[in-house]
Amino acid sequence: MNSETNVEYLKYIVETDDPKALLDELMTAYGKEVWNYAYSITRKWDMADDITQEVFLKVYRHIHSFRRDASVKTWLLTITRNTAIDFRRSAFFRKVTLSDWMEERGEARSVEQEAMEKWAVGDLWDLVLKLPVKYREAIILFAHHQLSMKEMAEVLGVTEGTVKSRLFHARQKLSKMKEQIDHG
Protein backbone atom coordinates (compact mmCIF):
# COMPACT_ATOMS: atom_id res chain seq x y z
CA MET A 1 0.00 0.00 0.00
CA ASN A 2 2.22 2.83 -1.22
CA SER A 3 0.51 6.14 -0.62
CA GLU A 4 2.82 8.03 -2.97
CA THR A 5 1.26 6.34 -5.98
CA ASN A 6 -1.96 8.15 -5.12
CA VAL A 7 -0.63 11.54 -6.08
CA GLU A 8 -1.02 10.94 -9.78
CA TYR A 9 -4.55 9.82 -9.20
CA LEU A 10 -5.67 13.12 -7.74
CA LYS A 11 -3.76 15.11 -10.30
CA TYR A 12 -5.93 13.43 -12.83
CA ILE A 13 -9.22 13.89 -11.09
CA VAL A 14 -8.82 17.54 -10.13
CA GLU A 15 -8.59 18.44 -13.77
CA THR A 16 -12.09 17.34 -14.45
CA ASP A 17 -14.98 19.76 -14.10
CA ASP A 18 -17.40 17.79 -12.01
CA PRO A 19 -16.51 17.94 -8.30
CA LYS A 20 -19.24 15.47 -7.46
CA ALA A 21 -17.73 12.90 -9.77
CA LEU A 22 -14.33 13.59 -8.23
CA LEU A 23 -15.78 13.09 -4.79
CA ASP A 24 -17.33 9.83 -5.86
CA GLU A 25 -13.94 8.67 -7.09
CA LEU A 26 -12.28 9.71 -3.88
CA MET A 27 -14.91 7.97 -1.77
CA THR A 28 -14.38 4.80 -3.77
CA ALA A 29 -10.62 4.98 -3.34
CA TYR A 30 -10.36 6.25 0.23
CA GLY A 31 -13.75 5.94 1.90
CA LYS A 32 -12.73 2.92 3.93
CA GLU A 33 -9.41 4.45 4.95
CA VAL A 34 -11.09 7.62 6.18
CA TRP A 35 -13.77 5.70 8.07
CA ASN A 36 -11.27 3.27 9.61
CA TYR A 37 -9.06 6.12 10.81
CA ALA A 38 -12.05 8.02 12.21
CA TYR A 39 -13.12 4.88 14.01
CA SER A 40 -9.65 4.23 15.34
CA ILE A 41 -9.62 7.68 16.93
CA THR A 42 -13.15 7.70 18.32
CA ARG A 43 -13.94 3.99 18.61
CA LYS A 44 -17.56 4.83 17.94
CA TRP A 45 -19.27 3.67 14.77
CA ASP A 46 -21.81 6.47 14.58
CA MET A 47 -19.13 9.06 15.25
CA ALA A 48 -16.91 7.54 12.57
CA ASP A 49 -19.85 7.82 10.14
CA ASP A 50 -20.36 11.49 10.98
CA ILE A 51 -16.67 12.33 10.77
CA THR A 52 -16.34 10.55 7.44
CA GLN A 53 -19.31 12.51 6.12
CA GLU A 54 -17.78 15.81 7.24
CA VAL A 55 -14.42 14.92 5.75
CA PHE A 56 -15.87 14.28 2.33
CA LEU A 57 -18.06 17.37 2.51
CA LYS A 58 -14.93 19.41 3.23
CA VAL A 59 -13.13 17.73 0.39
CA TYR A 60 -16.05 18.43 -1.94
CA ARG A 61 -16.01 22.12 -1.10
CA HIS A 62 -12.26 22.52 -1.44
CA ILE A 63 -11.21 19.82 -3.82
CA HIS A 64 -9.54 22.20 -6.24
CA SER A 65 -7.37 23.59 -3.49
CA PHE A 66 -5.53 20.34 -3.04
CA ARG A 67 -1.75 20.76 -3.18
CA ARG A 68 -0.66 18.62 -6.04
CA ASP A 69 2.68 17.80 -4.52
CA ALA A 70 1.03 16.18 -1.49
CA SER A 71 -0.20 12.65 -0.95
CA VAL A 72 -3.96 12.34 -1.25
CA LYS A 73 -4.11 9.80 1.51
CA THR A 74 -2.05 11.92 3.91
CA TRP A 75 -4.22 14.92 3.04
CA LEU A 76 -7.44 13.00 3.72
CA LEU A 77 -6.16 11.45 6.94
CA THR A 78 -5.05 14.87 8.21
CA ILE A 79 -8.49 16.29 7.54
CA THR A 80 -10.01 13.23 9.20
CA ARG A 81 -7.92 13.77 12.31
CA ASN A 82 -8.68 17.48 12.48
CA THR A 83 -12.37 16.78 12.06
CA ALA A 84 -12.29 14.14 14.77
CA ILE A 85 -10.63 16.63 17.12
CA ASP A 86 -13.28 19.22 16.30
CA PHE A 87 -15.97 16.69 17.10
CA ARG A 88 -14.33 15.90 20.41
CA ARG A 89 -14.12 19.56 21.31
CA SER A 90 -17.69 20.31 20.39
CA ALA A 91 -20.26 20.65 23.12
CA PHE A 92 -22.50 18.35 21.19
CA PHE A 93 -19.98 15.55 21.30
CA ARG A 94 -19.43 16.09 24.99
CA LYS A 95 -23.13 15.79 25.69
CA VAL A 96 -23.60 12.55 23.80
CA THR A 97 -20.41 10.67 24.59
CA LEU A 98 -19.73 11.34 28.22
CA SER A 99 -18.66 7.81 28.92
CA ASP A 100 -15.84 7.89 26.36
CA TRP A 101 -13.87 10.22 28.50
CA MET A 102 -13.47 7.57 31.08
CA GLU A 103 -12.94 4.77 28.67
CA GLU A 104 -10.04 6.54 26.97
CA ARG A 105 -8.12 6.46 30.19
CA GLY A 106 -8.50 2.73 30.41
CA GLU A 107 -10.34 2.99 33.67
CA ALA A 108 -13.77 2.04 32.49
CA ARG A 109 -15.15 0.68 29.27
CA SER A 110 -18.61 1.29 27.99
CA VAL A 111 -20.93 -1.56 27.22
CA GLU A 112 -21.17 -0.27 23.66
CA GLN A 113 -17.40 -0.30 23.38
CA GLU A 114 -17.14 -3.88 24.52
CA ALA A 115 -19.85 -4.94 22.11
CA MET A 116 -18.32 -3.15 19.13
CA GLU A 117 -14.87 -4.52 19.63
CA LYS A 118 -16.22 -8.04 19.61
CA TRP A 119 -16.67 -7.45 15.90
CA ALA A 120 -13.01 -6.69 15.34
CA VAL A 121 -11.69 -9.22 12.85
CA GLY A 122 -8.43 -10.20 14.48
CA ASP A 123 -6.67 -10.51 17.79
CA LEU A 124 -4.21 -7.76 16.96
CA TRP A 125 -6.92 -5.35 15.88
CA ASP A 126 -8.66 -6.11 19.13
CA LEU A 127 -5.50 -5.33 21.12
CA VAL A 128 -4.65 -2.23 19.11
CA LEU A 129 -8.09 -0.79 19.72
CA LYS A 130 -7.43 -1.07 23.45
CA LEU A 131 -4.30 1.09 23.31
CA PRO A 132 -4.38 4.73 24.51
CA VAL A 133 -5.28 6.94 21.58
CA LYS A 134 -1.85 8.41 20.88
CA TYR A 135 -0.28 4.97 20.61
CA ARG A 136 -3.34 3.55 18.82
CA GLU A 137 -3.21 6.24 16.18
CA ALA A 138 0.49 5.75 15.59
CA ILE A 139 0.28 2.00 15.19
CA ILE A 140 -2.77 2.20 12.92
CA LEU A 141 -1.19 4.82 10.65
CA PHE A 142 1.91 2.63 10.52
CA ALA A 143 0.43 -0.82 10.09
CA HIS A 144 -3.02 -0.28 8.60
CA HIS A 145 -2.58 2.86 6.50
CA GLN A 146 1.12 2.00 6.05
CA LEU A 147 2.31 5.58 5.96
CA SER A 148 5.98 6.49 6.04
CA MET A 149 7.44 8.10 9.17
CA LYS A 150 7.39 11.47 7.40
CA GLU A 151 3.74 11.07 6.44
CA MET A 152 2.80 9.98 9.95
CA ALA A 153 4.56 13.01 11.38
CA GLU A 154 2.58 15.23 8.98
CA VAL A 155 -0.75 13.67 9.90
CA LEU A 156 -0.05 13.72 13.64
CA GLY A 157 1.57 17.16 13.61
CA VAL A 158 4.63 15.96 15.51
CA THR A 159 8.26 15.29 14.69
CA GLU A 160 9.42 12.01 13.19
CA GLY A 161 11.27 11.38 16.45
CA THR A 162 8.01 11.62 18.36
CA VAL A 163 6.37 9.25 15.90
CA LYS A 164 9.18 6.73 16.48
CA SER A 165 8.83 7.13 20.21
CA ARG A 166 5.07 6.55 20.07
CA LEU A 167 5.55 3.50 17.87
CA PHE A 168 8.14 2.14 20.26
CA HIS A 169 5.80 2.47 23.22
CA ALA A 170 2.85 1.15 21.21
CA ARG A 171 4.80 -1.96 20.23
CA GLN A 172 5.93 -2.45 23.81
CA LYS A 173 2.40 -2.19 25.11
CA LEU A 174 1.07 -4.52 22.43
CA SER A 175 3.80 -7.01 23.14
CA LYS A 176 2.96 -6.99 26.85
CA MET A 177 -0.74 -7.40 26.11
CA LYS A 178 0.05 -10.34 23.84
CA GLU A 179 2.23 -11.93 26.49
CA GLN A 180 -0.54 -11.60 29.04
CA ILE A 181 -2.96 -13.33 26.69
CA ASP A 182 -0.45 -16.03 25.77
CA HIS A 183 0.13 -16.78 29.43
CA GLY A 184 -3.53 -16.90 30.25
Next chain:
Amino acid sequence: MDDAFDKELKDQLSRDPFPRRGFDARLRRRILERIDGKPERSGRFRGSSRMVPAYALSAFVVLLFGMGLWVWNGQHQGGTQEAKIQAPASAPLAETTAAPALPTTRYALLIGLREDTGSGATGTVSRYRTVLIAPQGSDPDRLELAADVAGLYMPYGQNFWEIAVNETADGRQALQAIQATGRKSVRADTALTGASIPDYLLNERVVYAGNRYLSIRSEVRDARGGIADNLWVKDIAQLGAARNDPAAEPHVALEELVPNAGNADPSGKRHEQWGISRIPGQWAAQTPGGDLLGVELPTEAVQHDQLTLSWEQIQRLEPGSLDAFTYGNMLGVVTNVGGIRVRTVRDGESVSDPVTVPLAKGETVVMIQWAQDPYVDRWIEAMRSFGGQQP
Protein backbone atom coordinates in the same frame (compact mmCIF):
# COMPACT_ATOMS: atom_id res chain seq x y z
CA MET B 1 10.70 -5.62 19.28
CA ASP B 2 11.75 -6.83 15.88
CA ASP B 3 10.92 -6.78 12.22
CA ALA B 4 8.91 -9.97 12.59
CA PHE B 5 6.52 -8.19 14.94
CA ASP B 6 6.21 -5.27 12.52
CA LYS B 7 5.47 -7.74 9.73
CA GLU B 8 2.81 -9.42 11.85
CA LEU B 9 1.33 -6.02 12.63
CA LYS B 10 1.20 -5.02 8.99
CA ASP B 11 -0.16 -8.39 7.90
CA GLN B 12 -2.96 -8.42 10.42
CA LEU B 13 -3.80 -4.73 10.51
CA SER B 14 -3.78 -4.23 6.76
CA ARG B 15 -7.27 -5.72 6.82
CA ASP B 16 -10.25 -3.61 7.77
CA PRO B 17 -11.05 -3.68 11.49
CA PHE B 18 -14.59 -4.99 11.07
CA PRO B 19 -16.12 -7.56 8.78
CA ARG B 20 -19.14 -5.42 7.99
CA ARG B 21 -20.32 -1.83 7.70
CA GLY B 22 -17.65 0.83 8.00
CA PHE B 23 -17.68 2.91 4.85
CA ASP B 24 -20.53 1.42 2.86
CA ALA B 25 -23.18 2.30 0.27
CA ARG B 26 -25.44 3.68 2.96
CA LEU B 27 -22.85 6.20 4.12
CA ARG B 28 -21.84 7.10 0.58
CA ARG B 29 -25.51 7.79 -0.23
CA ARG B 30 -25.85 9.93 2.88
CA ILE B 31 -22.86 12.07 1.87
CA LEU B 32 -24.12 12.52 -1.68
CA GLU B 33 -27.54 13.51 -0.35
CA ARG B 34 -25.92 16.18 1.80
CA ILE B 35 -24.19 17.55 -1.25
CA ASP B 36 -27.50 17.60 -3.08
CA GLY B 37 -28.93 19.65 -0.24
CA LYS B 38 -31.21 16.99 1.21
CA PRO B 39 -31.70 17.01 4.97
CA GLU B 40 -29.96 14.32 6.99
CA ARG B 41 -31.95 11.22 7.71
CA SER B 42 -30.19 10.43 10.93
CA GLY B 43 -31.02 12.77 13.75
CA ARG B 44 -28.50 11.56 16.27
CA PHE B 45 -25.63 13.82 15.28
CA ARG B 46 -27.45 16.83 13.98
CA GLY B 47 -24.95 18.90 15.90
CA SER B 48 -22.34 18.03 13.37
CA SER B 49 -24.27 19.60 10.52
CA ARG B 50 -24.67 22.81 12.50
CA MET B 51 -20.93 22.96 12.81
CA VAL B 52 -20.25 22.76 9.11
CA PRO B 53 -19.22 26.41 8.67
CA ALA B 54 -16.53 26.00 11.31
CA TYR B 55 -15.33 22.83 9.70
CA ALA B 56 -15.34 24.41 6.28
CA LEU B 57 -13.19 27.19 7.65
CA SER B 58 -10.77 24.82 9.33
CA ALA B 59 -10.61 22.74 6.17
CA PHE B 60 -9.90 25.88 4.21
CA VAL B 61 -7.04 26.67 6.55
CA VAL B 62 -5.72 23.15 6.16
CA LEU B 63 -5.93 23.41 2.42
CA LEU B 64 -4.45 26.86 2.28
CA PHE B 65 -1.43 26.19 4.39
CA GLY B 66 -0.89 22.54 3.71
CA MET B 67 -0.79 19.95 6.38
CA GLY B 68 2.17 21.01 8.44
CA LEU B 69 0.48 23.64 10.56
CA TRP B 70 -1.57 21.44 12.83
CA VAL B 71 -0.98 23.01 16.23
CA TRP B 72 -1.85 19.98 18.32
CA ASN B 73 1.72 18.82 18.35
CA GLY B 74 2.46 18.11 21.98
CA GLN B 75 5.84 19.84 21.73
CA HIS B 76 7.05 21.26 24.99
CA GLN B 77 7.29 25.00 25.02
CA GLY B 78 9.69 27.12 26.94
CA GLY B 79 8.89 29.18 29.99
CA THR B 80 8.77 28.74 33.72
CA GLN B 81 6.08 28.64 36.29
CA GLU B 82 7.06 32.13 37.37
CA ALA B 83 6.39 33.53 33.92
CA LYS B 84 2.78 34.44 33.35
CA ILE B 85 1.20 32.41 30.60
CA GLN B 86 1.49 34.45 27.46
CA ALA B 87 0.83 32.01 24.67
CA PRO B 88 -2.38 30.09 25.10
CA ALA B 89 -2.00 28.32 21.79
CA SER B 90 1.20 26.68 22.97
CA ALA B 91 -0.53 24.71 25.70
CA PRO B 92 -1.43 21.26 24.43
CA LEU B 93 -5.05 20.24 24.64
CA ALA B 94 -5.85 16.76 25.79
CA GLU B 95 -5.99 14.36 22.91
CA THR B 96 -8.88 12.41 24.26
CA THR B 97 -10.21 14.26 27.22
CA ALA B 98 -12.09 17.23 25.88
CA ALA B 99 -15.32 15.81 27.17
CA PRO B 100 -16.27 16.32 30.79
CA ALA B 101 -16.76 13.46 33.16
CA LEU B 102 -19.95 11.74 34.12
CA PRO B 103 -21.76 14.01 36.61
CA THR B 104 -21.81 11.31 39.27
CA THR B 105 -18.15 10.38 39.15
CA ARG B 106 -16.09 11.88 41.96
CA TYR B 107 -12.48 12.93 41.53
CA ALA B 108 -9.78 13.92 43.97
CA LEU B 109 -6.61 15.91 43.47
CA LEU B 110 -3.45 15.21 45.45
CA ILE B 111 -0.78 17.90 45.32
CA GLY B 112 2.75 17.58 46.61
CA LEU B 113 4.51 20.82 47.58
CA ARG B 114 8.13 21.57 48.39
CA GLU B 115 9.30 24.57 50.30
CA ASP B 116 12.98 25.40 50.38
CA THR B 117 13.35 27.00 53.75
CA GLY B 118 16.72 28.54 53.07
CA SER B 119 20.27 27.53 52.93
CA GLY B 120 21.57 25.63 55.93
CA ALA B 121 25.16 24.83 56.77
CA THR B 122 25.04 21.97 54.27
CA GLY B 123 23.02 23.61 51.50
CA THR B 124 19.34 23.89 50.75
CA VAL B 125 16.92 22.63 53.39
CA SER B 126 13.55 21.48 52.10
CA ARG B 127 10.21 20.73 53.69
CA TYR B 128 7.26 19.01 52.05
CA ARG B 129 3.54 18.82 52.49
CA THR B 130 0.78 17.00 50.66
CA VAL B 131 -2.73 18.35 50.23
CA LEU B 132 -5.79 16.48 49.08
CA ILE B 133 -8.77 18.26 47.56
CA ALA B 134 -11.74 15.92 47.32
CA PRO B 135 -15.53 15.99 47.23
CA GLN B 136 -17.35 16.50 50.46
CA GLY B 137 -19.71 13.52 50.61
CA SER B 138 -21.27 12.17 47.47
CA ASP B 139 -21.60 15.41 45.51
CA PRO B 140 -18.70 15.51 43.01
CA ASP B 141 -19.04 19.28 42.67
CA ARG B 142 -18.76 20.14 46.37
CA LEU B 143 -15.05 20.20 47.06
CA GLU B 144 -13.15 20.62 50.28
CA LEU B 145 -9.60 20.53 51.50
CA ALA B 146 -9.75 16.95 52.74
CA ALA B 147 -6.21 16.80 54.11
CA ASP B 148 -3.15 19.00 54.49
CA VAL B 149 -0.34 16.85 55.82
CA ALA B 150 3.34 17.47 56.47
CA GLY B 151 5.56 15.27 54.29
CA LEU B 152 5.35 14.07 50.70
CA TYR B 153 3.01 11.12 50.20
CA MET B 154 3.05 9.57 46.76
CA PRO B 155 0.56 7.00 45.48
CA TYR B 156 2.38 4.11 43.83
CA GLY B 157 0.78 0.81 42.98
CA GLN B 158 -2.06 0.20 45.36
CA ASN B 159 -0.36 1.99 48.26
CA PHE B 160 0.97 5.31 49.42
CA TRP B 161 4.68 5.83 49.91
CA GLU B 162 6.17 8.58 51.98
CA ILE B 163 9.12 10.25 50.31
CA ALA B 164 10.71 10.95 53.63
CA VAL B 165 13.56 13.25 54.45
CA ASN B 166 16.33 11.36 56.19
CA GLU B 167 18.31 13.95 58.09
CA THR B 168 21.68 13.73 59.79
CA ALA B 169 22.61 15.52 62.98
CA ASP B 170 24.64 18.06 60.99
CA GLY B 171 21.64 18.93 58.81
CA ARG B 172 22.37 16.96 55.64
CA GLN B 173 19.24 15.61 53.91
CA ALA B 174 18.69 12.47 51.85
CA LEU B 175 15.43 11.05 50.53
CA GLN B 176 14.03 7.66 51.30
CA ALA B 177 10.85 5.95 50.08
CA ILE B 178 8.87 4.32 52.86
CA GLN B 179 5.72 2.34 52.29
CA ALA B 180 3.05 4.17 54.26
CA THR B 181 -0.02 2.00 53.68
CA GLY B 182 -0.69 -1.68 53.15
CA ARG B 183 0.54 -4.81 54.79
CA LYS B 184 4.23 -3.90 54.49
CA SER B 185 3.87 -0.35 55.72
CA VAL B 186 6.35 0.93 58.27
CA ARG B 187 6.57 4.04 60.37
CA ALA B 188 8.94 6.69 59.06
CA ASP B 189 10.41 7.36 62.49
CA THR B 190 11.57 3.77 62.77
CA ALA B 191 12.71 3.43 59.14
CA LEU B 192 14.90 6.49 58.90
CA THR B 193 18.48 6.36 60.06
CA GLY B 194 20.76 9.25 59.28
CA ALA B 195 23.73 6.89 59.43
CA SER B 196 22.98 5.51 55.94
CA ILE B 197 23.61 8.83 54.23
CA PRO B 198 26.97 8.88 52.43
CA ASP B 199 29.43 11.53 53.57
CA TYR B 200 29.64 13.26 50.20
CA LEU B 201 25.87 13.88 49.95
CA LEU B 202 24.82 17.29 51.25
CA ASN B 203 21.17 17.36 50.31
CA GLU B 204 18.50 15.96 47.99
CA ARG B 205 15.19 17.53 47.07
CA VAL B 206 12.25 16.36 45.00
CA VAL B 207 11.52 18.26 41.79
CA TYR B 208 8.90 15.83 40.49
CA ALA B 209 7.06 12.79 41.82
CA GLY B 210 4.61 10.73 39.82
CA ASN B 211 3.83 7.13 38.90
CA ARG B 212 6.98 5.27 39.90
CA TYR B 213 9.47 8.02 39.13
CA LEU B 214 10.98 10.94 40.98
CA SER B 215 13.15 13.72 39.73
CA ILE B 216 15.68 14.71 42.36
CA ARG B 217 18.12 17.56 42.55
CA SER B 218 21.08 16.99 44.81
CA GLU B 219 24.21 18.71 45.99
CA VAL B 220 27.31 16.62 46.62
CA ARG B 221 30.79 17.41 47.78
CA ASP B 222 33.19 16.60 44.97
CA ALA B 223 36.70 15.15 45.25
CA ARG B 224 38.30 18.60 45.31
CA GLY B 225 36.09 19.78 48.14
CA GLY B 226 33.80 21.81 45.91
CA ILE B 227 30.04 21.40 45.63
CA ALA B 228 28.48 19.84 42.53
CA ASP B 229 24.80 20.15 41.59
CA ASN B 230 23.13 17.03 40.13
CA LEU B 231 19.74 16.34 38.62
CA TRP B 232 18.52 12.76 38.37
CA VAL B 233 15.40 10.83 37.55
CA LYS B 234 15.04 7.77 39.74
CA ASP B 235 12.74 4.84 40.02
CA ILE B 236 11.13 4.84 43.44
CA ALA B 237 12.96 1.57 44.14
CA GLN B 238 16.29 3.38 43.67
CA LEU B 239 15.52 5.88 46.38
CA GLY B 240 17.52 5.31 49.54
CA ALA B 241 19.61 2.54 47.94
CA ALA B 242 23.03 2.02 49.49
CA ARG B 243 25.62 4.12 47.69
CA ASN B 244 29.17 5.18 48.23
CA ASP B 245 30.21 6.73 44.93
CA PRO B 246 28.66 9.89 43.49
CA ALA B 247 29.66 8.71 40.00
CA ALA B 248 27.59 5.55 40.40
CA GLU B 249 24.37 7.18 41.56
CA PRO B 250 21.41 4.90 40.77
CA HIS B 251 19.23 6.62 38.16
CA VAL B 252 17.09 6.25 35.04
CA ALA B 253 18.62 7.75 31.90
CA LEU B 254 16.29 9.72 29.64
CA GLU B 255 16.82 7.19 26.84
CA GLU B 256 15.43 4.42 29.03
CA LEU B 257 12.09 6.23 28.95
CA VAL B 258 12.38 8.02 25.61
CA PRO B 259 14.48 5.83 23.31
CA ASN B 260 14.95 8.40 20.55
CA ALA B 261 15.84 11.26 22.89
CA GLY B 262 19.51 11.10 21.95
CA ASN B 263 18.80 11.66 18.25
CA ALA B 264 18.97 15.41 18.62
CA ASP B 265 22.33 15.28 20.37
CA PRO B 266 25.17 15.15 17.86
CA SER B 267 27.47 13.61 20.46
CA GLY B 268 25.17 10.62 20.69
CA LYS B 269 25.63 10.55 24.47
CA ARG B 270 22.82 9.37 26.70
CA HIS B 271 21.21 11.85 29.02
CA GLU B 272 22.25 10.32 32.33
CA GLN B 273 21.48 13.49 34.23
CA TRP B 274 18.15 15.09 33.46
CA GLY B 275 14.99 16.01 35.28
CA ILE B 276 11.25 16.49 35.08
CA SER B 277 9.97 19.86 36.11
CA ARG B 278 6.87 21.96 35.90
CA ILE B 279 6.25 24.45 33.12
CA PRO B 280 2.84 26.09 32.65
CA GLY B 281 0.27 23.40 31.98
CA GLN B 282 2.54 20.38 31.91
CA TRP B 283 5.59 18.48 33.10
CA ALA B 284 8.63 18.73 30.89
CA ALA B 285 12.02 17.06 30.55
CA GLN B 286 14.90 19.39 31.19
CA THR B 287 18.68 19.40 31.44
CA PRO B 288 20.43 19.97 34.77
CA GLY B 289 21.03 23.52 33.56
CA GLY B 290 17.31 24.13 33.15
CA ASP B 291 17.02 23.92 29.34
CA LEU B 292 13.97 22.13 28.05
CA LEU B 293 14.79 18.93 26.18
CA GLY B 294 11.78 19.06 23.85
CA VAL B 295 10.92 15.38 24.14
CA GLU B 296 7.54 13.92 24.78
CA LEU B 297 7.46 12.17 28.13
CA PRO B 298 5.73 8.77 28.01
CA THR B 299 2.71 8.00 30.14
CA GLU B 300 4.91 5.67 32.19
CA ALA B 301 6.60 8.77 33.57
CA VAL B 302 3.87 11.38 33.49
CA GLN B 303 0.15 10.69 33.42
CA HIS B 304 -2.91 12.85 32.90
CA ASP B 305 -0.73 15.76 31.88
CA GLN B 306 -2.83 17.33 29.17
CA LEU B 307 -5.21 20.16 29.80
CA THR B 308 -8.84 19.53 29.02
CA LEU B 309 -9.58 23.26 28.90
CA SER B 310 -8.02 25.90 26.69
CA TRP B 311 -5.87 28.57 28.29
CA GLU B 312 -8.55 31.10 27.29
CA GLN B 313 -11.11 29.16 29.32
CA ILE B 314 -8.71 28.80 32.25
CA GLN B 315 -7.80 32.49 32.28
CA ARG B 316 -11.49 33.40 32.09
CA LEU B 317 -12.25 31.19 35.10
CA GLU B 318 -9.10 32.11 37.01
CA PRO B 319 -7.51 35.33 35.77
CA GLY B 320 -3.79 35.46 36.47
CA SER B 321 -3.27 31.71 36.40
CA LEU B 322 0.39 30.77 36.18
CA ASP B 323 -0.08 27.04 35.87
CA ALA B 324 -3.03 24.71 35.50
CA PHE B 325 -3.88 21.02 35.79
CA THR B 326 -7.11 19.28 34.90
CA TYR B 327 -8.66 15.87 35.13
CA GLY B 328 -12.25 14.75 35.13
CA ASN B 329 -14.40 17.64 36.26
CA MET B 330 -11.60 19.28 38.26
CA LEU B 331 -9.47 22.29 37.44
CA GLY B 332 -6.56 23.35 39.63
CA VAL B 333 -4.59 26.49 38.99
CA VAL B 334 -1.62 28.16 40.57
CA THR B 335 -2.37 31.86 40.75
CA ASN B 336 -0.12 34.82 41.26
CA VAL B 337 -2.18 35.73 44.32
CA GLY B 338 -3.67 33.39 46.85
CA GLY B 339 -1.89 30.16 45.92
CA ILE B 340 -3.62 27.14 44.42
CA ARG B 341 -7.30 27.24 43.64
CA VAL B 342 -9.28 24.13 42.74
CA ARG B 343 -12.82 24.03 41.41
CA THR B 344 -15.09 21.79 39.37
CA VAL B 345 -15.91 22.71 35.81
CA ARG B 346 -18.51 21.40 33.41
CA ASP B 347 -18.84 22.47 29.78
CA GLY B 348 -16.17 25.08 30.43
CA GLU B 349 -18.11 26.74 33.26
CA SER B 350 -17.34 26.68 36.95
CA VAL B 351 -19.91 24.75 38.96
CA SER B 352 -18.40 24.95 42.44
CA ASP B 353 -16.83 27.38 44.85
CA PRO B 354 -13.07 27.12 44.61
CA VAL B 355 -11.02 25.53 47.35
CA THR B 356 -7.93 27.62 48.07
CA VAL B 357 -4.62 26.23 49.22
CA PRO B 358 -2.40 29.15 50.25
CA LEU B 359 1.22 28.77 49.25
CA ALA B 360 4.17 29.95 51.29
CA LYS B 361 6.76 32.07 49.56
CA GLY B 362 8.96 29.78 47.47
CA GLU B 363 6.62 26.81 47.82
CA THR B 364 6.34 24.93 44.52
CA VAL B 365 4.31 22.07 43.09
CA VAL B 366 6.27 18.83 42.78
CA MET B 367 3.46 16.31 42.44
CA ILE B 368 0.00 16.27 40.88
CA GLN B 369 -1.92 13.00 41.19
CA TRP B 370 -5.55 12.24 40.53
CA ALA B 371 -7.98 9.69 41.85
CA GLN B 372 -11.49 8.87 40.84
CA ASP B 373 -14.15 6.64 42.27
CA PRO B 374 -13.83 4.07 43.70
CA TYR B 375 -10.42 5.25 45.00
CA VAL B 376 -11.43 8.69 46.27
CA ASP B 377 -12.56 7.55 49.70
CA ARG B 378 -9.48 5.37 50.08
CA TRP B 379 -7.27 8.38 49.41
CA ILE B 380 -9.20 10.56 51.85
CA GLU B 381 -8.89 7.89 54.52
CA ALA B 382 -5.18 7.37 53.94
CA MET B 383 -4.27 11.04 53.82
CA ARG B 384 -6.26 11.84 56.94
CA SER B 385 -4.57 8.98 58.76
CA PHE B 386 -1.15 10.40 57.86
CA GLY B 387 -2.21 13.66 59.40
CA GLY B 388 -3.49 11.96 62.53
CA GLN B 389 -7.08 12.85 61.67
CA GLN B 390 -10.09 10.61 61.93
CA PRO B 391 -10.99 9.41 58.42
